[in-house]
Amino acid sequence: xxxxxxxxxxxxxxxxxxxxxxxxxxxxxxxxxxxxxxxxxxxxxxxxxxxxxxxxxxxxxxxxxxxxxxxxxxxxxxxxxxxxxxxxxxxxxxxxxxxxxxxxxxxxxxxxxxxxxxxxxxxxxxxxxxxxxxxxxxxxxxxxxxxxxxxxxxxxxxxxxxxxxxxxxxxxxxxxxxxxxxxxxxxxxxxxxxxxxxxxxxxxxxxxxxxxxxxxxxxxxxxxxxxxxxxxxxxxxxxxxxxxxxxxxxxxxxxxxxxxxxxxxxxxxxxxxxxxxxxxxxxxxxxxxxxxxxxxxxxxxxxxxxxxxxxxxxxxxxxxx
Numbered sequence: 001x002x003x004x005x006x007x008x009x010x011x012x013x014x015x016x017x018x019x020x021x022x023x024x025x026x027x028x029x030x031x032x033x034x035x036x037x038x039x040x041x042x043x044x045x046x047x048x049x050x051x052x053x054x055x056x057x058x059x060x061x062x063x064x065x066x067x068x069x070x071x072x073x074x075x076x077x078x079x080x081x082x083x084x085x086x087x088x089x090x091x092x093x094x095x096x097x098x099x100x101x102x103x104x105x106x107x108x109x110x111x112x113x114x115x116x117x118x119x120x121x122x123x124x125x126x127x128x129x130x131x132x133x134x135x136x137x138x139x140x141x142x143x144x145x146x147x148x149x150x151x152x153x154x155x156x157x158x159x160x161x162x163x164x165x166x167x168x169x170x171x172x173x174x175x176x177x178x179x180x181x182x183x184x185x186x187x188x189x190x191x192x193x194x195x196x197x198x199x200x201x202x203x204x205x206x207x208x209x210x211x212x213x214x215x216x217x218x219x220x221x222x223x224x225x226x227x228x229x230x231x232x233x234x235x236x237x238x239x240x241x242x243x244x245x246x247x248x249x250x251x252x253x254x255x256x257x258x259x260x261x262x263x264x265x266x267x268x269x270x271x272x273x274x275x276x277x278x279x280x281x282x283x284x285x286x287x288x289x290x291x292x293x294x295x296x297x298x299x300x301x302x303x304x305x306x307x308x309x310x311x312x313x314x315x316x317x318x319x320x321x
Contacts, residue, residue: 001254006277011182013241018165024191026108027118027120027311030038030053032280050139051096052065056166056213057164057166057168057169057173058168058170058204058207058274059160059163059168059204059214059272059277060164060277061098061112061128061129061164061276061277061278062275062276062277063090063098063129063276064276065090065091065092065098066089066090066091067086067090067099068087068089068090069087069089069090069100069278069319070083070085070086070087070088070319070320071088071279071317071318071319071320072084072086072317072318072320073085073086073152073153073315073316073317074248074315074316074317075148075149075152075313075314075315075316076312076313076314076315077148077313078216078311078312078313080109080110080111081110082107082108082109082110082113082145082148082149083106083107083108083109084104084105084106084107084108084146084149085104085105085107085164086103086104086149086153086317087102087103087105088100088101088102088103089101091106092139093132095131097127097129097131097132098127098129098132099125099126099127099129100125100126100127100133101123101125102123102124102125102126102153102296103120103122103123103124103140104119104120104122104146104149104150105126106122107145107146109145113114113143113168114147115143115146115267116143118141118142118143119141119142119143122137122141122142122146124137124150124153124154125137126153126154127157128157128158128160128161128164128277128278130164130165134154134157134158134161135203136151136154137150139151148313152307152315153317155266155268155284156268156270156279156284156317158166158278158280159200159268159270160216160218160270160272160279162177162200162202162218163175163202163204163216163218164277166202166295168202168204168216169204169206170204170207170261170310171201171204171205171206172203172204172205173204174201174202174203174204175202176199176200176201176202177199177200177201177202178199178223178228179197179198179199179200179223180197180198180199180226180227182195182196182197182224182226182227182228182229183195183196183197188234189251189279190250191248191249191250191252192249192250192251192257192298193229193231193247193248193249194247194248194249195228195229195247195248196228196245196246196247196264197222197227197228197245197248198200198220198221198222198223198245198264198266199220199221199222199223199255200218200219200221201218201219201220201221202216202217202218202219203216203219204216205217205219205269206271207274209219209274212273212274212275213271213272213273213280214271214272214274215269215271216267216269216270216272217267217268217269217271218268218269219265219266219267219268220264220265220266220268221241221242221265222243222244222245222263222264222265223243224243225243226234226243226244226245226278228244228245228246228247229247229269230244230247231249231299231300232259232299232301233262233304234293234300234305234306235247235259235300237283237294238263239261239262239263239289239290239291240262240289242263244261244262244263245262245263245264246261246262246264246288246290247260247261247262248259248260248261249300256294256295256296257295257296257298257300258292258293258294258295259293259295259299259300260290260291260292260293261290261291261304262288262289262290262291263288263289264286264287264288264289265287266284266285266286267283267284267285267286268283268284269282269283270283278319279317279319280318280319281316281317281318281319282315282316282317283314283316283317284313284314284315285312285313285314286312286314286315287310287311287312288310288312289308289310289313290308290309290310291306291307292306292307292308292309293305293306293307
C-alpha cells in the first residue's frame with residue numbers, strides 16, 4: 001500500500017498506508033460468501049459442503065449469555081508495529097442468535113497514532129453461531145489505523161466458521177474448499193487492476209484431549225488455475241512455485257504505471273477450546289511474493305527491469321485470563 005485508494009466493492013475509502021493489503025479484505029469476504037453458499041462457481045470441499053448449517057464435528061461454539069472476553073492483538077505490517085486490545089461480551093439478537101460484540105482500546109504503535117473517540121466508540125459484531133449472519137462492518141466509522149485489526153479479527157472468525165462447517169473430528173482431518181474466481185479491489189483511477197484468486201485448505205492439525213484444545217490451520221492458497229486477468233505476457237511466468245494468483249497495477253499522477261504480479265497466501269492458525277469452541281490464540285502469516293516493473297504505457301509492454309520483493313504481514317491474538 002503506497003497511496004490513498006478507493007474500494008467501491010465495500011463502500012469504504014482508505015487513506016493511509018497503515019492497513020493490510022486490500023486483498024485481505026477480499027479474503028474475509030470470500031470466506032463469508034463461501035460459508036453462506038452464495039459464491040458463484042463454488043465447488044464443495046472434499047466430501048463436505050460449505051453450506052452445512054451446523055457443525056457435527058469436534059469444533060462447536062457453545063455460547064454463554066453475558067460472557068466477557070478480552071483479547072490482545074499484535075501486528076507487524078511492512079515496518080509498522082502495533083498492539084491493541086479487543087474487549088467483548090456475548091449477547092443475543094432479537095431472534096435469539098448469539099454474537100460477540102467488541103470494542104477496541106489500549107492502542108499503541110511505533111508511529112504517533114491515538115484512537116479517536118469515534119474509533120473507541122466503534123463496536124464490531126462477530127459470531128461463530130451458524131445461524132448468525134456476519135458481515136464486514138462500516139469501516140468509514142473508524143480511522144485507517146484500526147482497519148487492519150478489525151479486518152484481521154474478522155478473518156479469524158470467518159475462517160473458523162468455515163472450518164466448523166466441514167465437520168472435522170480427528171487429527172489430520174482435512175478439507176479443501178474451492179473458490180478460485182477473481183475478486184477485485186480496483187477503483188478505476190489510481191488502482192487500475194487489483195485482483196486475487198484463492199481456495200481454502202483446512203486441516204485439523206492437533207487435538208490435545210487432556211487440555212481440551214484443538215489446533216486448526218486454514219490456508220488461503222492459489223488455485224490450480226487462478227482466474228485473475230493478466231494484461232501483459234510477462235506476468236504469466238510464475239513468480240514463486242505456483243501460478244500467479246495476485247496482481248495490482250497502479251497509475252501515478254505523472255502517468256507512469258507500477259505493475260505487480262505474484263503469489264499471495266494466508267496461513268491462519270488457531271488454538272480452539274474443545275469445551276466451548278472459543279478462540280484461545282491465533283496467528284496470521286500473510287506473505288505476498290511480488291515481481292514489480294515500472295512501465296510507461298498502459299499496455300505494460302514498455303517496462304523497466306523486474307524487481308522482486310516480499311510484502312508480509314504477521315498478526316497474533318491471545319485470549320487474556
